[in-house]
Amino acid sequence: ESVKQKRVVFVVGGPGSGKGTQCDLISRDFGVPFFSTGDLIRSLIASGCPEGKQLQDIILQGQIIPSEVTVGLLQKAMASATSDTVLIDGFPRNTENRTVWQSQVGYDCELVLLFDCPEEVMVERLRRRAEGRADDNEETIKKRVQNFKSQMAPVLDYYRAIGKVTTISTDRPVDDIYSELSSLWRQRFA
Ligand code: UP5
Ligand code: MG
DSSP states (O other): OOOOOOEEEEEEESTTSSHHHHHHHHHHHHOOOEEEHHHHHHHHHHTTOTTHHHHHHHHHTTOOOOHHHHHHHHHHHHHTOOSSEEEEESOOOSHHHHHHHHHHHSSOOSEEEEEEOOHHHHHHHHHHOOSOOTTOSHHHHHHHHHHHHHHHHHHHHHHHHTTOEEEEEOSSOHHHHHHHHHHHHHHHHO
16 A cells, blocks of 8 residues: 655664653644554553554564554554654664665654663652552663664664764753754744
């Protein structure tokens, strides 16, 4: 099934770097549909699908679920979006995600927004978050951070080499980050 080409912005950054918080704000103010890959996966598991147990195990290990699953969820979500610009939070997570996206979707993102935040700040935010996420425990948090560092490095190298990465420092209050992000958004996409 072919989906009309959209302007896709990937928002990436370590666990707790503030991706969801900022994407919500952009989505609210600019009317851009926003898809959190993690939320899509959690809903799929909650729906009681046959592969749910296996997916939940992967999440608890802080590992990355198979690209075909993720890209399939994103394609389905994007197909229902009427806007020609979409925000995707938390994808890609590794090189395999990136290449499967390219072959399955058929075109690449326009921009990668990298949320840059010190590890200890991210970890502290996740420790404090009390939303009952199964992966917000010390053990899993450690693995999420580790996997982000090791698996995203080659993805970021790839996108930097083609000039698609914009880095935003997220070790500051939500409003400060958003004032930079929203003006960037206004310049490029509004
Ligand atoms: N907070 C936010 N901004 C703040 C600020 N500026 N100052 C102080 N506090 C701030 O924020 C995290 C917490 O910090 C919140 O309590 C918030 O209020 C506060 P949030 O905006 O939720 O940060 P975010 O970067 O979205 O953190 P999240 O935990 O969602 O990041 P992850 O990347 O770990 O989670 P995600 O849901 O994307 O993925 C979960 C798992 O799913 C992955 O580990 C992986 O196993 C799997 N997955 C895949 O396999 N493939 C995918 O493509 C995607 C996910
Ligand atoms: Mg999130």
